Amino acid sequence: MVHREAHARRPSIHDVANSAGVSAATVSKVLQGVATVKPENVQRVFDAVELLGYRVDPLASDLRRAKRRIIGAIVPEFESEFFGSMITQLERLAEQRGYALVAASSRESEAREKEILARMHDWRVSGVVLAPVRNEHGPAAGFMKKNGMTGVLIDRVLADDAFDTVSADSVSASAAVARELVERGHRHILVLGLGEQAATVRARLESFRERALQLAPDTRVDVILSESDVEPLRSSLRDYFAKGERPTAVYSLFLRGTLVALSEFRRRGWHCPNDISLVGFDDAEWMQVTWPAIAAVVQPVRQIAIEAMDVLFRRIGGEGGPPMARLEPCKVLMRESVGSPGSGPHSGGGKRQ
Amino acid sequence: MVHREAHARRPSIHDVANSAGVSAATVSKVLQGVATVKPENVQRVFDAVELLGYRVDPLASDLRRAKRRIIGAIVPEFESEFFGSMITQLERLAEQRGYALVAASSRESEAREKEILARMHDWRVSGVVLAPVRNEHGPAAGFMKKNGMTGVLIDRVLADDAFDTVSADSVSASAAVARELVERGHRHILVLGLGEQAATVRARLESFRERALQLAPDTRVDVILSESDVEPLRSSLRDYFAKGERPTAVYSLFLRGTLVALSEFRRRGWHCPNDISLVGFDDAEWMQVTWPAIAAVVQPVRQIAIEAMDVLFRRIGGEGGPPMARLEPCKVLMRESVGSPGSGPHSGGGKRQ
DNA sequence: ATGAAAGCGCTAACAG
DNA sequence: CTGTTAGCGCTTTCAT
Numbered sequence: 047m048v049h050r051e052a053h054a055r056r057p058s059i060h061d062v063a064n065s066a067g068v069s070a071a072t073v074s075k076v077l078q079g080v081a082t083v084k085p086e087n088v089q090r091v092f093d094a095v096e097l098l099g100y101r102v103d104p105l106a107s108d109l110r111r112a113k114r115r116i117i118g119a120i121v122p123e124f125e126s127e128f129f130g131s132m133i134t135q136l137e138r139l140a141e142q143r144g145y146a147l148v149a150a151s152s153r154e155s156e157a158r159e160k161e162i163l164a165r166m167h168d169w170r171v172s173g174v175v176l177a178p179v180r181n182e183h184g185p186a187a188g189f190m191k192k193n194g195m196t197g198v199l200i201d202r203v204l205a206d207d208a209f210d211t212v213s214a215d216s217v218s219a220s221a222a223v224a225r226e227l228v229e230r231g232h233r234h235i236l237v238l239g240l241g242e243q244a245a246t247v248r249a250r251l252e253s254f255r256e257r258a259l260q261l262a263p264d265t266r267v268d269v270i271l272s273e274s275d276v277e278p279l280r281s282s283l284r285d286y287f288a289k290g291e292r293p294t295a296v297y298s299l300f301l302r303g304t305l306v307a308l309s310e311f312r313r314r315g316w317h318c319p320n321d322i323s324l325v326g327f328d329d330a331e332w333m334q335v336t337w338p339a340i341a342a343v344v345q346p347v348r349q350i351a352i353e354a355m356d357v358l359f360r361r362i363g364g365e366g367g368p369p370m371a372r373l374e375p376c377k378v379l380m381r382e383s384v385g386s387p388g389s390g391p392h393s394g395g396g397k398r399q
Numbered sequence: 400m401v402h403r404e405a406h407a408r409r410p411s412i413h414d415v416a417n418s419a420g421v422s423a424a425t426v427s428k429v430l431q432g433v434a435t436v437k438p439e440n441v442q443r444v445f446d447a448v449e450l451l452g453y454r455v456d457p458l459a460s461d462l463r464r465a466k467r468r469i470i471g472a473i474v475p476e477f478e479s480e481f482f483g484s485m486i487t488q489l490e491r492l493a494e495q496r497g498y499a500l501v502a503a504s505s506r507e508s509e510a511r512e513k514e515i516l517a518r519m520h521d522w523r524v525s526g527v528v529l530a531p532v533r534n535e536h537g538p539a540a541g542f543m544k545k546n547g548m549t550g551v552l553i554d555r556v557l558a559d560d561a562f563d564t565v566s567a568d569s570v571s572a573s574a575a576v577a578r579e580l581v582e583r584g585h586r587h588i589l590v591l592g593l594g595e596q597a598a599t600v601r602a603r604l605e606s607f608r609e610r611a612l613q614l615a616p617d618t619r620v621d622v623i624l625s626e627s628d629v630e631p632l633r634s635s636l637r638d639y640f641a642k643g644e645r646p647t648a649v650y651s652l653f654l655r656g657t658l659v660a661l662s663e664f665r666r667r668g669w670h671c672p673n674d675i676s677l678v679g680f681d682d683a684e685w686m687q688v689t690w691p692a693i694a695a696v697v698q699p700v701r702q703i704a705i706e707a708m709d710v711l712f713r714r715i716g717g718e719g720g721p722p723m724a725r726l727e728p729c730k731v732l733m734r735e736s737v738g739s740p741g742s743g744p745h746s747g748g749g750k751r752q
Numbered sequence: 753a754t755g756a757a758a759g760c761g762c763t764a765a766c767a768g
Numbered sequence: 769c770t771g772t773t774a775g776c777g778c779t780t781t782c783a784t
Contacts, residue, residue, distance in 0.1 A: 056523075058777055069755045074779055082753060101521050105458050105467070106777035109760050114458070125483040133477045134504055146518070149502055151487055165499070168454050170409075308688040317690065335661040336689045337670065411761055422771045427763055435769060459761035462776050 057098040066094035077102060104146070108170075117358070118166035118174040119149045120159060120186070122202075126301060127330050128345060129177065132200075135351030136175055143359060145172065152186075154179050159186040167193055173358045175200060181245050182206040198358045200350055204245050205371035210361065212354040212372040214345040216246065216327065217253040219376035223297055223325050223343065224257035226378065230386045232295040232323065234266045236286070238279065238307060239299035241271040250299050250327070268293060276302045283310050294387035295323035301330065304340065319385030329379065338382030346374040410451040419447035430455060457499070461523075470711070471519035471527040472502045473512060473539070475555075479654065480683050481698060482530065485553075488704035489528055496712060498525065505539075507532050512539040520546055526711045528553060534598050535559040551711045553703055557598050558724035563714065565707040565725040567698040569599065569680065570606040572729035576650055576678050576696065577610035579731065583739045585648040585676065587619045589639070591632065591660060592652035594624040603652050603680070621646060629655045636663050647740035648676035654683065657693065672738030682732065691735030699727040 063070040068087055075083050076091040083091075094100070108114040117140045121129040133149050140147040148171065152159035156179050163186045166174055174197035178184045182203040190197050191208045203211045227235055237254060239247045251269060258265045270286060272279035283306060298304040304326030311322060318324050318338050325341040326333075333340035353372050416423040421440055428436050429444040436444075447453070461467040470493045474482040486502050493500040501524065505512035509532050516539045519527055527550035531537045535556040543550050544561045556564045580588055590607060592600045604622060611618045623639060625632035636659060651657040657679030664675060671677050671691050678694040679686075686693035706725050 059779095060777085070777090071755055071757095071779080072753085075754090078779085084753060087753085101517070103523065103777055104518075104521055105523070106462055106760090107779075109459055109462060109762095110777080110779045112760060123483070124477065124486045125480050127478050130476070130478040130483050134506070137504060146501075146522075147503075148499075150500075151490060153487070164454070165457075168457055169499075170456065170458070305684060305688050308685075312688060312690055312692075330685065331658060332661075332683065332685045332689075335658050335665060336685075337661075337665055339665075412763095413761080423761090424763075424771060424773095425769090428770090431763085437769060440769085456761055459776090460763075462778095463761080463763045465776060 056103075057100045059100070059102070061098055062091065062094045062100045065098060066090040114170045114172060115145045116169060116171045117145050117147050117355075118163075118169070118171040119147055119176075120152055120162055120166070120174065121149070121177045122152050122154045122179050124149075124151050128301070128328055128347060131347050132177070132351055135348050136355060139351060139355040143355075152179050156180060156184050156186065159184065160189050162186075163189050163195075167195060171195075173197055173362050175354050175358060177201040178203060182209070182211065196358070196361045198354045198361075200354050202246050204249065206369055208369060210354075210357045210369045210371070212350050212357070212374065213246075214350060214376050215373040216250045216343070216345075216376065217373075219327070219343045219378055220250040220254040220297075220299075221257040222376075222378045224254045225261060226380055226384065227295050227297070227323070227325070228258050228261040228265060230323070230384065232293075232387055233262060233264055234268070234293045234387075235295045235297060236268045236270065236291075236293040237297050237299065238283065238303040239269070239271045240276070240279065240303065241273045247271070247299055254297060266293075276306060279303060280306050280310070283307070284313075287314060293322070295325070295384070298324070298326045301326060301328040304328070304342075308340075318383040323385055323387070324383040325378075325380075334381065341381040341384045342379050344377040344379055346376060349374045409456075410453045412453070412455070414451055415444065415447045415453045418451060419443040467523045467525060468498045469522060469524045470498045470500050470708075471516075471522070471524040472500055472529075473505055473515055473519070473527065474502070474530045475505050475507045475532050477502075477504050481654070481681055481700060484700050485530070485704055488701055489708060492704060492708040496708075505532055509533060509537050509539065512537065513542050515539075516542050516548075520548060524548075526550055526715050528707050528711060530554040531556060535562070535564065549711070549714045551707045551714075553707050555599050557602065559722055561722060563707075563710045563722050563724070565703050565710070565727065566599075567703065567729050568726040569603045569696070569698075569729065570726075572680070572696045572731055573603040573607040573650075573652075574610040575729075575731045577607045578614060579733055579737065580648050580650070580676070580678070581611050581614040581618060583676075583737065585646075585740055586615060586617055587621070587646045587740075588648045588650060589621045589623065589644075589646040590650050590652065591636065591656040592622070592624045593629070593632065593656065594626045600624070600652055607650060619646075629659060632656060633659050633663070636660070637666075640667060646675070648678070648737070651677070651679045654679060654681040657681070657695075661693075671736040676738055676740070677736040678731075678733075687734065694734040694737045695732050697730040697732055699729060702727045 059070045059073050062073045073091050076088050119136050123129055137147040150162045152162060159179050176197055177200050178186060182199050197209055199206055199209045199211045201213050203213055205211055237251055255267045258267055270282045296307050298307050307324055316322050327343045329342040329344040333342055412423045412426050415426045426444050429441050472489050476482055490500040503515045505515060512532050527548060529550055530553050535552050550562055552559055552562045552564045554566050556566055558564055590604055608620045611620055623635045649660050651660050660677055669675050680696045682695040682697040686695055
């Protein structure tokens with residue numbers, strides 16, 4: 047057992063070569079598993095590697111190969127369960143193929159998103175999984191196109207003419223939610239959304255409205271969209287309720303909207319599902335332990351990650367063909383926050399303080 | 400405006416040199432901001448850079464400098480708000496100093512933790528922020544020591560003899576929780592913990608117990624610790640209640656324990672705070688919108704990140720001195736899930752279904 | 753089967 | 769002030 051000085055230079059391939067009495071080229075071959083090396087030398091190399099605790103420098107290695115075994119992942123935020131587990135899955139899948147995943151957060155800023163992408167390009171990543179802040183037409187996607195980067199767009203995207211896309215089938219899910227709600231008798235429903243993600247949100251909304259009206263033409267669907275931030279949504283919602291509007295159910299198109307809705311219900315002393323029903327797009331662990339448990343659309347995170355990495359590596363491998371747009375099915379979990387209108391004990395009005 | 404072919408090789412420093420009619424060395428100097436270059440050439444270089452859309456390859460650059468401007472961050476999971484925002488903060492701080500942050504998840508596995516660390520070492524990261532799965536004595540910390548890596552340990556750590564540590568002052572926080580609970584009249588309190596993190600959990604527990612007994616010697620503090628997973632904790636808790644134990648308050652030492660407690664309360668039809676009070680270590684966004692809002696100890700994520708990066712960069716900069724152990728103060732948010740025992744309308748027993 | 757040599761993209765030392 | 773040279777750690781011809 048050799049005890050190296052703590053801050054000693056790490057052994058390089060030449061140190062191994064010297065120690066084994068062969069050339070660096072041979073060491074390299076052995077380490078790549080090239081078969082044309084004399085067994086005896088193979089052994090000597092392995093011994094030397096062991097002795098010195100040698101490990102190849104993957105970055106130097108990639109530099110020479112002109113190809114870096116790095117995948118970049120960009121998400122709008124690290125803080126949510128959804129993107130958190132997305133990164134976990136992507137990391138797992140990248141490592142499975144011998145690549146390292148480098149994750150970064152755009153912090154919901156398109157400007158930053160583009161900067162990060164530029165940095166990933168500087169790093170010569172082999173491919174990028176991008177969950178854009180807004181949609182597939184953002185500056186980041188443009189940057190990727192212009193620079194011939196290979197990448198996959200996920201989550202807040204529909205189809206794209208240059209990149210493969212993978213996302214949850216939120217359109218079908220929204221229709222399913224509409225059905226659940228209408229079948230329970232709801233005829234006045236409020237939908238909450240963040241307008242930034244334009245196309246996706248609009249698609250969810252339209253699908254919801256269409257299905258609701260189709261099942262019950264007298265259904266009234268109100269909509270509150272906020273352009274970019276969640277706070278405007280909160281005040282709009284507050285105003286909406288203050289005006290005396292009393293939908294029997296709320297469908298939030300995104301997680302933080304669900305929190306906003308819950309918090310406004312609190313303010314007004316409304317309880318789910320007696321006073322109002324609530325369904326949120328995007329599930330979270332806590333939603334099943336609160337009382338009432340919150341109904342939610344569960345996105346197939348794992349499946350999205352798998353498909354995204356799958357197609358990404360196919361493109362990296364040189365596979366051609368037109369971009370494909372995959373949609374993975376969601377699950378709709380109707381939990382206790384959803385009931386039938388008018389069946390609650392105090393459905394007549396609020397009882398705040 | 401030049402329109403390069405999508406997959407053309409990226410311009411290298413030599414391309415810029417050629418285009419500008421100077422040597423690569425000069426280009427490098429200009430780009431480093433070395434002052435001793437003729438203004439005219441500076442201009443020519445910048446023009447060429449602009450023209451070709453050149454950007455330095457940071458990895459190649461680092462290779463030559465024998466120092467990589469990369470910081471590694473290792474956390475047990477990406478899925479939680481706590482570690483999610485920790486990564487966000489660390490990323491921000493690293494970038495501020497011109498470093499890239501490479502984050503990885505150990506997925507609560509010490510074996511994997513060590514592997515990742517080895518990979519980071521292979522990458523020659525300048526420093527590592529490690530949130531160990533268990534504590535400061537794990538194999539990963541040992542690996543860092545043996546290899547002379549520079550790093551900071553955060554979160555599930557107390558002091559260490561080789562690395563600086565930064566964590567939330569959970570000991571003081573636990574004492575504060577004890578005081579809040581005892582002052583409200585609680586004399587039978589259950590503490591929930593995950594035993595893995597040995598020292599930290601024990602410290603929280605002891606501090607809680609000590610303060611509780613000091614304020615009210617007749618206080619009974621029960622403890623349920625699970626060794627490694629959260630499921631055993633769930634069944635232990637279930638058994639505990641099934642035996643007829645009826646503490647008036649529960650203090651969970653970690654987030655998922657809070658979820659487990661809530662879910663068991665649900666099963667038994669108990670409501671907070673009337674039937675039982677609940678305080679959790681670790682806050683989450685949803686805790687303030689549920690009804691009741693859940694009392695929690697808020698960890699100073701941002702502060703921990705700042706201190707960790709600060710000391711890390713000082714060490715990277717060569718600053719010596721003995722390792723320091725920083726403790727950042729928590730906030731204790733007593734929300735609606737905490738009340739006084741015996742004041743609820745149905746404090747006599749459960750009312751399930 | 754092996755090693756010398758070249759070179760990935762870059763920077764640092766040193767002459768000029 | 770500038771360019772030449774050398775080389776970071778590695779892989780890959782290409783002779784031998």
